[in-house]
Amino acid sequence: MNNTILIKNALILNLNNFENKKQSLLIKDDLIAEIAETIDEGNVDKIIDAEGKILLPGLINTHTHLSMTLFRGLADDLSLDSWLNDHIWPMEANLNGDYCYIGALLGAVELIKSGTTTFSDMYFYMEDVARAVEDAGIRAVLSYGMIDFGDAERREAEIEENLQLFKSCNGMADGRIKVFFGPHSPYTASEDLLIKVRELADEYNMGIHIHVSETEKEINDSLDERGLRPFEYLEKIGFLGPDVVAAHCVWLSDEEIEIIKKHDVKVSHNPCSNMKLASGIAPVSKLIENDICVSIGTDGASSNNNLDLIEELKTASLLQKVSTLDPKVLTSDEAITMATIKGAEALGLENEIGSIEVGKKADIILIDTNSANMVPDSSSLSSNVIYSANGSNVDTTICNGKILMENKKLTVLDEQEIYDKARKAIKELKEAI
Numbered sequence: 001m002n003n004t005i006l007i008k009n010a011l012i013l014n015l016n017n018f019e020n021k022k023q024s025l026l027i028k029d030d031l032i033a034e035i036a037e038t039i040d041e042g043n044v045d046k047i048i049d050a051e052g053k054i055l056l057p058g059l060i061n062t063h064t065h066l067s068m069t070l071f072r073g074l075a076d077d078l079s080l081d082s083w084l085n086d087h088i089w090p091m092e093a094n095l096n097g098d099y100c101y102i103g104a105l106l107g108a109v110e111l112i113k114s115g116t117t118t119f120s121d122m123y124f125y126m127e128d129v130a131r132a133v134e135d136a137g138i139r140a141v142l143s144y145g146m147i148d149f150g151d152a153e154r155r156e157a158e159i160e161e162n163l164q165l166f167k168s169c170n171g172m173a174d175g176r177i178k179v180f181f182g183p184h185s186p187y188t189a190s191e192d193l194l195i196k197v198r199e200l201a202d203e204y205n206m207g208i209h210i211h212v213s214e215t216e217k218e219i220n221d222s223l224d225e226r227g228l229r230p231f232e233y234l235e236k237i238g239f240l241g242p243d244v245v246a247a248h249c250v251w252l253s254d255e256e257i258e259i260i261k262k263h264d265v266k267v268s269h270n271p272c273s274n275m276k277l278a279s280g281i282a283p284v285s286k287l288i289e290n291d292i293c294v295s296i297g298t299d300g301a302s303s304n305n306n307l308d309l310i311e312e313l314k315t316a317s318l319l320q321k322v323s324t325l326d327p328k329v330l331t332s333d334e335a336i337t338m339a340t341i342k343g344a345e346a347l348g349l350e351n352e353i354g355s356i357e358v359g360k361k362a363d364i365i366l367i368d369t370n371s372a373n374m375v376p377d378s379s380s381l382s383s384n385v386i387y388s389a390n391g392s393n394v395d396t397t398i399c400n401g402k403i404l405m406e407n408k409k410l411t412v413l414d415e416q417e418i419y420d421k422a423r424k425a426i427k428e429l430k431e432a433i
């Protein structure tokens with residue numbers, strides 16, 4: 001017996017279809033089954049009237065630390081170095097699986113409410129994050145953040161932990177969960193760790209999620225230590241490939257842009273985190289000019305401080321315009337692709353998600369234009385979404401054919417209960433310091 005949902009009168013914002021034409025879309029089980037001007041309403045289980053609403057693919061956030069919602073507002077106005085070493089890492093020392101589960105659920109509430117259906121995460125206690133993903137109904141790529149600082153024993157344990165996560169969670173939750181390797185960065189993971197990860201990623205056909213070239217300090221330290229910039233070093237040790245998603249990529253030489261292009265490395269751009277930690281401005285328009293796949297990420301809620309991907313896209317666009325003094329760069333159409341098809345490509349999921357096409361997974365959101373900040377209707381749907389809207393204009397969120405929010409009401413998660421538990425968790429974590 002199929003579960004069918006008909007969405008009618010929707011303005012579909014698709015990659016090749018930036019038109020204002022009302023259409024209907026039929027969901028059968030977890031898939032988009034039909035898109036047409038009209039679809040027969042008989043025999044469908046549920047009808048959603050999307051009059052005045054823009055329909056687009058569920059958004060894809062390619063760099064998060066979801067459980068860090070617990071540390072939102074904990075330590076603001078600091079550099080990355082001090083923020084991590086003096087504040088975040090001491091707090092993280094007291095985390096456990098239950099705290100990470102509740103932090104991930106809080107993150108999931110925020111993602112669903114702001115229209116993100118897929119996120120790529122790197123953190124600890126990832127089996128518990130997987131449990132939260134399963135319960136919340138969203139889609140995720142999960143990696144365990146591996147750090148060895150050159151310690152061989154720690155290296156073995158970290159790799160084992162990530163492999164264990166792969167074995168226990170890859171394909172879990174009706175295929176909504178996929179597992180990647182998560183070597184934290186070239187400054188916290190040793191050359192031996194990175195080389196081993198490359199070998200295992202090839203063996204297990206797993207992607208790799210890593211932070212690269214986030215701050216100027218990272219570049220200078222890398223030059224001091226090895227005489228090479230981070231991407232030059234990663235290329236030299238044979239680490240790079242099309243399965244690598246590099247978060248940040250702020251400090252890049254022209255030669256490194258060539259290296260990224262040559263190895264088809266995927267970039268996750270995180271403008272709010274880069275601005276807040278004063279890390280710098282990633283040369284995104286230059287990367288796009290070079291046909292490099294640039295996706296979008298929020299980073300953790302503790303360096304952002306929210307997970308609103310529409311706000312992130314607007315920031316990305318405006319930041320490129322002001323830094324190049326060219327208003328034509330990073331248009332709203334390009335911004336939409338960063339959170340949809342480019343995000344899917346970055347995660348190797350382009351055949352499943354990232355666009356509204358028959359046969360793809362039914363990961364769909366509706367944005368209500370009947371809101372003060374979206375009236376009158378812009379001639380371009382993407383302009384109205386990127387420049388005028390924010391996550392709170394998202395009205396309906398569907399993932400894998402299941403409705404997770406309708407008319408701004410969550411259908412699966414109990415948000416008040418989650419807020420209360422998250423407040424209690426952070427209180428306990430602060431007391432433990």
Ligand SMILES: N[C@@H](CCSC[C@H]1O[C@@H](n2cnc3c(=O)[nH]cnc32)[C@H](O)[C@@H]1O)C(=O)O
Pocket residue numbers: 065080084088089092122123124144145146147158184211214273299300303
């Ligand atoms: N197994 C590791 C866990 C690493 S999880 C990933 C780490 O990335 C940290 N993190 C969050 N945002 C950033 C960032 O922007 N740059 C670098 N690290 C970050 C986060 O706090 C967490 O410690 C360990 O034993 O420490």
Ligand SMILES: [Zn+2]
Pocket residue numbers: 063064065211247299300
């Ligand atoms: Zn990060």
